[in-house]
Amino acid sequence: MPLIPEPLRIPDFRAFWLARLTTTIGQMAMVIVIGWQVYDIARETMDIREAAFQLGLIGLVQFVPLFVLTPISGWTADRLDRRHVARAVILLELLCALILFAATFGGFISLPILFGVAALLGVARAFAGPALGAMAPNLVPREILPNAIALSSTAWQSGAIIGPALGGILYDVTPHLPYALSAALFTFSAICLFTIGPLPRTALKPGSPLRQMLDGLSYVRRNRLVLGAITLDLFAVLLGGVTAMLPLYARDILQVGADGLGPLRAAPAVGATLTALFFSVRPLKTNVGVKMLAAVVVFGAATAVFGFSRSYLLSLAMLALLGGADMFSVYIRQSLIQLHTPDEMRGRVAAASTLAISASNELGETRSGFSAALLGPVAATVAGGIAAIGVTLLWALLFPELRRAKTFELAEEPPPQDAVIASGV
Structure with missing residues (x-):
């Protein structure tokens, strides 16, 4: 087994990997503090x-x-x-970090400022997902793309471990420090991206910009393997996500405070990182579709157990397990999508995937917050985990292409582009 995975021997991919790692650390250090500040400020005048x-x-x-x-x-x-x-996206995130640093350092941080910066981060994520997702396949040969996807996920998940821990620790020292760290990391990430050489360019099919945008949606809709993989993640995490409730669990259920919130937020990424590291050197080769479905079932079950837990250690273990199961699913899904999407469509397909991921994450946070307000946090979390299992079983029936995907290379081939474009939406 080589000490250095093959994709990391490619200079441009190394720069990309470092940029993604440092960006994620900066993002997660910000996100955990934003969530804590929102909940803490709200609790000054509101009930749970x-x-x-x-x-x-x-x-x-x-x-x-x-x-x-x-x-x-x-x-x-x-x-x-x-x-x-x-590069433009990273600079926008740098601006967000500087705004929050100034507001927190100056003592005028408030819910409107936090919500305004959150909206800017939403704009950044809208453009970051397609650009970065479509960039990685341009940096490595096709035959090692699954390894590169696993390594890219490792960078993200490692950042998701380090970021919350650093954010929580630095916030305890003084509240503005996490934002100063994020600003420095975004600067480093931008420098890394500026070292990447020219990428291969593929001309788009003729047509107006609107027609070309609709072609991407048409491709996703007509390729049932891609559609099933994207929507499975959308609905499973939308129903079973727990990250929005972690400040509530840390403060009012497990009663571990801000110090305990960092490990809770990092635990899913620990499980995910271990899984991604394994796949970066030992790519999955057989029965990929069935294994992806099984991983989502494990994700839902771990979510339900976490909802019931009153033990901090058991809660950490379940969060690590659901993170590992989610990474298992992500690795398979992203490999299938990237390997069976033409390069000229990758940005638009990645945008659809990013929208699904964000819908599952951000709308999942909205769903869990609203459900907790209506049902209480425990009932909402447990019900979400059970619902994620139900969606997985339903998708196994609705999208048999997922069950039939035996290997990455033998999965269903995408329809010809000419046919997709001629057919419309």
Whole structure:
């Protein structure tokens, strides 16, 4: 087994990997503090359910810009140089970090400022997902793309471990420090992206920008393997996501405070990182579709157990398990999508995937916040985990293509592009 995975021997991919790692650390350090500040400020004048509602709103505020901009961001990633788009996104996130640093340091941080910055982060994510998602396949040969996807996921998940821990620790020292760290990391990430050389460009099919945007949606709708993989993640995480409730669990259920919130937020990424590291050197080769479905069932079951738990250690274990199961599913889904999508469509397909991921994450946070306000946090979390299992079983019936995907290379081939474009939406 080589000490250095093959994709990391490619200089441009190394720069991309470092940029993604440092960006994710900066994002997660910000996100955990934003969530804590929103809940903490809300609890000064609101009860638990009303404050949970605010946590739900913060997810909605991030999702709306992404939903509106997804057709444009996907077309942009296919039409423009993906490096330039990614660099602009990092600079916008740097601006967000500086705003929150100034507001927190100056003592005038408030819910309107937090919600406004969350909306800007939603804009950044709208363009980051398609650009970065479509860039990775341009940096490595096709035959090692599954390894590169696993390594890219490792960078994200490692950042999701380090970021919340650093954010929580630095917030305890002084509240503005996490934002200073994020600003420095975004600066480093931008420098890394500026070192990546020119990428291969594929001309788009003739047509107006609107027609080209609709072609991406048409492709996703007509390729049932891609559609099933994207929508499975959408509904499973939408129903079973728990991250929005972690400040509530840390403060009012497990009673571990801000110190305990960091490990809770990082635990899913620990499980995910271990899974991604394994796949980066030992790619999955057989029965990929069935294994993806089984992983989502495990995700739902771990979510339900977490909802019932009153033990901090058991809660950490379940969060790590659901993170590992989610990464198992993500690795298979992203490999199937990337390997069976033409390069000229990757930005638009990645935009659809990013929209689904954001819908499952941000709208999942909104759903969990609103459900907790209505049913209480425990009932909402347990019901979400059970619902995720139900969706997985239903998708196994509705999309037999998922069950039939035996290997990445033998999965269903995408329909010819000419046929897709001629057929319309």
